[in-house]
Amino acid sequence: MPSFDIVSETDMQEMSNAVNQVIKEITTRFDFKASKASIELGDDTITVVGDDINKLNTVTEILRAKLVRRKLEPSCLEYEDAEDASGGTKRQLIRIKQGVSTDLAKAIVKQIKQEKMKVQAAIQGDQVRVTGKKRDDLQQVMTLVRGMDTDRPLSFTNFRD
Structure with missing residues (x-):
């Protein structure tokens, strides 16, 4: 029958590739010079750190663009509220829905x-x-x-x- x-299912290899592309773009962009902005991929989470809420939003927008380019649905991500982190930065946790x-x-x-x-x-x-x-x-x-x-x-x- x-x-x-x-x-x-989310292809975690493609997710890793997208996060690595975001890291590469953050290190080369002029508006991120001397910035503490970063992104890190965990098992089922992505942690984004930015100097302020604007840099945080910029990093998440870059991530969304890279996901679309790698044929991953941006709806597989669940964004949590941004919170204060050490050094006057903002941190946001993004969960990957599986x-x-x-x-x-x-x-x-x-x-x-x-x-x-x-x-x-x-x-x-x-x-x-x-x-x-x-x-x-x-x-x-x-x-x-x-x-x-x-x-x-x-x-x-x-x-x-």
Whole structure:
């Protein structure tokens, strides 16, 4: 029976490349000369430091531009409030969204059931497995999910026929 998984994954290698490009741009730009601005990639977080809120916003805008250039969705980032850091600088923590949250998974399953499609949707951890008898039904579900307004980019993996 054909099936596929709805997941939300961020390519961390591409994220690392984007952050490295931002670091390179910060070191070469004239408006960042003698600035304490920096960016650092953690496991599931990005820490941005700037002299003031304007430099902080500039660094995050550069990051967004680099993500788009590397074909990563900027919606995979969740920005927290800027806070004061040592030396009179500002620090902002950016979380990288991974996996389908339970609320989003429930909303996806509910939407599929409301459309009365001939498929079964089941939540499995941080992904949603959709099974059906026909490949066309599964493609309709993909179209439906792409049209949904979600807080993170969704992709379809593990398509089995």
